[in-house]
Amino acid sequence: MGNSVESKYWVGFDLGGTKMLATVFSEGFEILAQEKAKTKAQQGSDVVLDRIIKAITKACETAAVQPSDIKGIGVGCPGPLDLNKGVILTAPNLGWENVKLKATLEKAFGCPTVIANDVDAGLYGEYHFGAARKARCALGVFPGTGIGGACVYEGHLIRGKVNSCFEIGHIQVQPEGRLCGCGRRGCLETVASRLAIAAEAAKAAFRGEAPHLLEEAGTDLSKIKSNALARSIQAGDTAIENIVRTAARRLGVAVAGVVNLLAPDVVVLGGGLVEAMPDLFAGEVKEAIDAQAMETFSQAVKVVPAKLGDDAVVMGAAALADDMVEEAAESS
Amino acid sequence: MGNSVESKYWVGFDLGGTKMLATVFSEGFEILAQEKAKTKAQQGSDVVLDRIIKAITKACETAAVQPSDIKGIGVGCPGPLDLNKGVILTAPNLGWENVKLKATLEKAFGCPTVIANDVDAGLYGEYHFGAARKARCALGVFPGTGIGGACVYEGHLIRGKVNSCFEIGHIQVQPEGRLCGCGRRGCLETVASRLAIAAEAAKAAFRGEAPHLLEEAGTDLSKIKSNALARSIQAGDTAIENIVRTAARRLGVAVAGVVNLLAPDVVVLGGGLVEAMPDLFAGEVKEAIDAQAMETFSQAVKVVPAKLGDDAVVMGAAALADDMVEEAAESS
Numbered sequence: 001m002g003n004s005v006e007s008k009y010w011v012g013f014d015l016g017g018t019k020m021l022a023t024v025f026s027e028g029f030e031i032l033a034q035e036k037a038k039t040k041a042q043q044g045s046d047v048v049l050d051r052i053i054k055a056i057t058k059a060c061e062t063a064a065v066q067p068s069d070i071k072g073i074g075v076g077c078p079g080p081l082d083l084n085k086g087v088i089l090t091a092p093n094l095g096w097e098n099v100k101l102k103a104t105l106e107k108a109f110g111c112p113t114v115i116a117n118d119v120d121a122g123l124y125g126e127y128h129f130g131a132a133r134k135a136r137c138a139l140g141v142f143p144g145t146g147i148g149g150a151c152v153y154e155g156h157l158i159r160g161k162v163n164s165c166f167e168i169g170h171i172q173v174q175p176e177g178r179l180c181g182c183g184r185r186g187c188l189e190t191v192a193s194r195l196a197i198a199a200e201a202a203k204a205a206f207r208g209e210a211p212h213l214l215e216e217a218g219t220d221l222s223k224i225k226s227n228a229l230a231r232s233i234q235a236g237d238t239a240i241e242n243i244v245r246t247a248a249r250r251l252g253v254a255v256a257g258v259v260n261l262l263a264p265d266v267v268v269l270g271g272g273l274v275e276a277m278p279d280l281f282a283g284e285v286k287e288a289i290d291a292q293a294m295e296t297f298s299q300a301v302k303v304v305p306a307k308l309g310d311d312a313v314v315m316g317a318a319a320l321a322d323d324m325v326e327e328a329a330e331s332s
Numbered sequence: 333m334g335n336s337v338e339s340k341y342w343v344g345f346d347l348g349g350t351k352m353l354a355t356v357f358s359e360g361f362e363i364l365a366q367e368k369a370k371t372k373a374q375q376g377s378d379v380v381l382d383r384i385i386k387a388i389t390k391a392c393e394t395a396a397v398q399p400s401d402i403k404g405i406g407v408g409c410p411g412p413l414d415l416n417k418g419v420i421l422t423a424p425n426l427g428w429e430n431v432k433l434k435a436t437l438e439k440a441f442g443c444p445t446v447i448a449n450d451v452d453a454g455l456y457g458e459y460h461f462g463a464a465r466k467a468r469c470a471l472g473v474f475p476g477t478g479i480g481g482a483c484v485y486e487g488h489l490i491r492g493k494v495n496s497c498f499e500i501g502h503i504q505v506q507p508e509g510r511l512c513g514c515g516r517r518g519c520l521e522t523v524a525s526r527l528a529i530a531a532e533a534a535k536a537a538f539r540g541e542a543p544h545l546l547e548e549a550g551t552d553l554s555k556i557k558s559n560a561l562a563r564s565i566q567a568g569d570t571a572i573e574n575i576v577r578t579a580a581r582r583l584g585v586a587v588a589g590v591v592n593l594l595a596p597d598v599v600v601l602g603g604g605l606v607e608a609m610p611d612l613f614a615g616e617v618k619e620a621i622d623a624q625a626m627e628t629f630s631q632a633v634k635v636v637p638a639k640l641g642d643d644a645v646v647m648g649a650a651a652l653a654d655d656m657v658e659e660a661a662e663s664s
Contacts, residue, residue, distance in 0.1 A: 080628060136493055137492075137493075149593070151593075153485070153490070158485070158593075158594060159595075160469075160595030160628075160629070160632075161468055161469075161595070161597070161632065163595075163628060165592070165593060165594060165595035165629065166592075166593050166594070167592040167593065167626055167629075168592070168593065170592050170625075170626055171589035171592055171593070172585055172588070172589060172624055173507075174507070175505075175506070175585075182626065184623070184624060253504055253507075256504070257503035257504060257589070258593065260497070260498075260499040260500070260502050260503055261481070261483075261490075261497060261498050261499065261500065261503070261590065261593070262490060262497060262498075263491075263492030263493065263495075263497035265493070291516070292504055292516060293502075294499055294502055294514065296412060296492075296495060297492070297497065297499075300492075300493065
């Protein structure tokens with residue numbers, strides 16, 4: 001066990017496709033300093049690894065923390081990963097392969113490092129510090145460009161043998177449905193992701209059914225972001241409201257299936273769409289669960305928006321670093 | 333911790349709607365004696381509780397085991413249950429409510445008793461002694477009149493706070509599907525249970541498309557049992573083969589969704605339909621997983637028929653009794 005007189009700091013890191021966030025935490029998980037940077041993935045993994053190290057170093061300086069006082073680093077990153085070896089196997093968004101994130105950071109900072117899928121880290125953050133605190137079983141569902149899923153069951157993230165799992169976005173919900181980015185048909189992502197919603201919304205705008213959206217964002221999918229959808233609904237584009245509610249309901253029916261399997265206490269909804277329209281999403285998902293899950297499970301489950309926003313991943317990653325250090329101490 | 337010189341015996345009990353099975357196990361889980369009896373549920377729970385006690389007592393006599401040497405009793409029974417209190421809350425098949433199974437058996441035999449959902453107990457038996465041995469994550473799928481599901485994850489059955497969960501049969505697979513016994517539409521049970529298959533088969537027989545089935549079982553659903561379906565396929569009723577393969581494939585697509593969530597090592601298929609047609613079911617389910625689950629998960633999962641047959645529930649229940657006694661010893 002560590003010496004309790006000594007200072008303990010945790011570092012949580014969120015490595016995204018376009019930006020990164022380093023955060024230094026006190027032993028009690030107060031945020032002491034944060035450092036943001038652009039990922040610039042196209043410059044290659046070596047350059048980005050350097051930038052990660054610099055961002056952590058900078059955050060430590062701001063917090064007046066010696067790197068030698070960091071007890072553990074947790075990193076949330078896109079997958080697929082080798083969780084055991086701490087390697088990003090491939091990251092289509094980043095264009096990388098076999099990036100030894102754990103080994104690199106352990107060498108740079110001399111402290112144990114754990115990596116996790118970013119969705120898993122985000123839910124773990126909500127479980128320890130946010131909307132899913134003290135849940136026996138918490139589901140996380142994060143509709144964005146795709147749809148991320150995660151589950152904390154009796155204190156631990158559900159995971160695969162080597163990599164993360166809980167790929168709720170690729171459950172088939174329509175037997176003869178639309179083609180998905182994964183190559184299969186009818187995945188949940190084809191009906192309830194931001195991309196699927198934006199495509200429906202663009203059609204409505206093109207047909208003249210959504211004048212406010214057409215004025216703000218036109219018919220270009222890349223411009224139909226979550227906030228544009230939310231504003232168009234508020235301004236009175238009922239066609240857009242129908243599209244978003246239908247997608248949220250379909251998401252809810254898929255979540256109801258998972259509720260029937262795992263009987264969670266809480267479903268945490270997060271991501272840009274939910275942040276822009278929290279009541280709409282929580283309401284539709286809860287209604288779908290009430291309609292489609294077995295009563296004994298639907299009565300026991302709450303549906304809530306995530307609380308931690310952009311800090312969820314770094315907080316969860318830091319909590320995973322704490323777990324790792326504690327487990328190592330217990331087994332030594 | 334117990335005195336290892338002392339003899340230890342476990343009792344596993346399978347309480348079904350029509351019959352019951354008591355089994356006495358050695359400490360190393362060899363079957364020493366079994367006692368079967370009819371449940372006769374219509375006589376009421378008090379009479380049946382007496383019959384349960386008699387069956388266990390008789391099995392102990394056959395095994396020459398003193399009831400005082402039983403270290404623990406495990407009972408697999410239909411739900412919904414209060415797992416913590418050891419009570420059958422309601423058992424539609426048995427016509428019971430609030431049956432204090434745990435308290436009754438603890439009083440009768442003076443040893444700790446644990447109850448479990450029968451599907452959970454069956455998979456736990458396969459996990460410890462049968463087709464899912466040493467799996468990090470094992471799914472159990474048991475198509476019968478309904479479709480039972482269970483999951484052992486890192487050594488423990490996934491369960492709800494109070495009752496069992498993993499109700500795979502009530503995941504919605506067809507948005508505007510057939511009415512299910514649960515009152516909802518399009519549940520997996522409406523397309524892949526024995527009852528759903530029998531109804532399709534009866535129609536085919538009625539239309540003259542399945543002469544062998546018509547001759548053996550007629551068009552009465554209650555006579556179109558799993559073995560009748562298997563014999564009709566073997567005799568050349570291709571219409572029946574198509575019906576069963578379609579149902580098995582749909583089962584597989586639903587299982588593929590769960591594979592995407594939990595990344596199991598093994599999927600164990602059991603129940604009467606699978607026992608009658610193990611290769612057909614394992615083959616179709618594996619093909620559906622290969623087609624519908626993400627490659628990293630589908631490559632890692634085996635699909636196998638259950639091995640323990642009618643002994644799965646009693647073996648799993650006895651293993652749960654062992655766990656309970658060990659946990660109590662560790663925490664004391």
